[in-house]
Amino acid sequence: xxxxxxxxxxxxxxxxxxxxxxxxxxxxxxxxxxxxxxxxxxxxxxxxxxxxxxxxxxxxxxxxxxxxxxxxxxxxxxxxxxxxxxxxxxxxxxxxxxxxxxxxxxxxxxxxxxxxxxxxxxxxxxxxxxxxxxxxxxxxxxxxxxxxxxxxxxxxxxxxxxxxxxxxxxxxxxxxxxxxxxxxxxxxxxxxxxxxxxxxxxxxxxxxxxxxxxxxxxxxxxxxxxxxxxxxxxxxxxxxxxxxxxxxxxxxxxxxxxxxxxxxxxxxxxxxx
Numbered sequence: 001x002x003x004x005x006x007x008x009x010x011x012x013x014x015x016x017x018x019x020x021x022x023x024x025x026x027x028x029x030x031x032x033x034x035x036x037x038x039x040x041x042x043x044x045x046x047x048x049x050x051x052x053x054x055x056x057x058x059x060x061x062x063x064x065x066x067x068x069x070x071x072x073x074x075x076x077x078x079x080x081x082x083x084x085x086x087x088x089x090x091x092x093x094x095x096x097x098x099x100x101x102x103x104x105x106x107x108x109x110x111x112x113x114x115x116x117x118x119x120x121x122x123x124x125x126x127x128x129x130x131x132x133x134x135x136x137x138x139x140x141x142x143x144x145x146x147x148x149x150x151x152x153x154x155x156x157x158x159x160x161x162x163x164x165x166x167x168x169x170x171x172x173x174x175x176x177x178x179x180x181x182x183x184x185x186x187x188x189x190x191x192x193x194x195x196x197x198x199x200x201x202x203x204x205x206x207x208x209x210x211x212x213x214x215x216x217x218x219x220x221x222x223x224x225x226x227x228x229x230x231x232x233x234x235x236x237x238x239x240x241x242x243x244x245x246x247x248x249x250x251x252x253x254x255x256x257x258x259x260x261x262x263x264x265x266x267x268x269x270x271x272x273x
Contacts, residue, residue, distance in 0.1 A: 065135055068125050070117040073141025073168060074103035076238050077150065084150055097153055099237075100146035107271040108142045109165035117142065117165040118250045118260075120223060124186055125170060125248075131185050132172055139245060140169040140238035145267055151236045156213075163267035166250040166260060169229075169239055176243040179228050183219060183246065190221060225249040 077100035086095040100106065108115040125136045143151065143162040151157070161167040175181050187205050196202040201222040208218040208225070214233055219226040227247040229239070239245060253260040 065129050065133070068122060068129070068136060068138065070108060070115060070122065072138045073117045073121075073165065074108060075100065075106065075142050075144050075147050076140065077102040077105075077144060077147035079105070081150070081237065084153070086153065095153065097150045098146065099150040100144050102147075105273050106144050107273070109163070109266070110269050110271060111165075118253075120250060120254070121166070121168050121248060124189065124224070125168065127189055128172065128182055128185050132175060132181065134175060135173040136170050137173055138168055138170050139241065141165070141167075142270075143238075144270060151238060159262040161249045161260075161262055164262060164269075167247060169234075169245050169247050171241070171243045171245040179244040179246050183226055183228065186224065186226060186248070187219070190223075220251065223250065223252040223254075225251050 079099060079101040081099040084097040084099075085093055086097075088094050108117060110116060125138065129136050140162060142165045143160065145163060148157065148160055148163055152160075170182075171179060172182060190196050190202050190205075199222075203221070205219045205221045205226075208220055212218060212227065214227050214229055216228045216230070218228070225248075227249070229245050229247065231242055231244050234245070234247070250260050252258075
């Protein structure tokens, strides 16, 4: 046993001496400095709090709820969602749709080189929060073309105003079973707001009697179109909840003072990251 320990010690001492010899044999290099050189001064580290996102810092003055900003409208696509395959009655694949990467991969719709959501949408959903003192949950705001097709590849959905930041789906937390409350608040908003006094086309809502994908006839005035989806209607990847919900769409572009129409050029106007 003693001989074994001596042999191990000899091996380690040989390795150590060979490493030392190798270190001494390596060529060195001098470091030259000018007489005017001075050590680099490093400012002391100052800890700063992490900046808040807009929706974390901005709150509704009347009830303390967080105000809804355009950040709530970002596309909810997810690249790990499985492909959606469309098959013919014979079982042959006719189309395949993949989801986008969501807000990690692209911006909101862009207008005048800035991310843009139509201001009336933000104004109305925040007004609903103020009146009800309950949180409005935005389930679908802006959708990029990939996410829009993934949700609903039908031709009727190809011109969705979600593509241009002119539509949003939502429900009111705590009033999930009563979406008609939101409809009434929106109508009263136009009747009571001083900006719309003596403007009959804004104050009066009429029912849209043509066939749609909802059982309840929608409401519309000059600026907005309101659809009410019941609990068994409009289920998709964005609206996987079991609640009735409202889809609010913009009909009139205040900024350009023209009726708002969907164009594919506008739908493609967003930034890829």
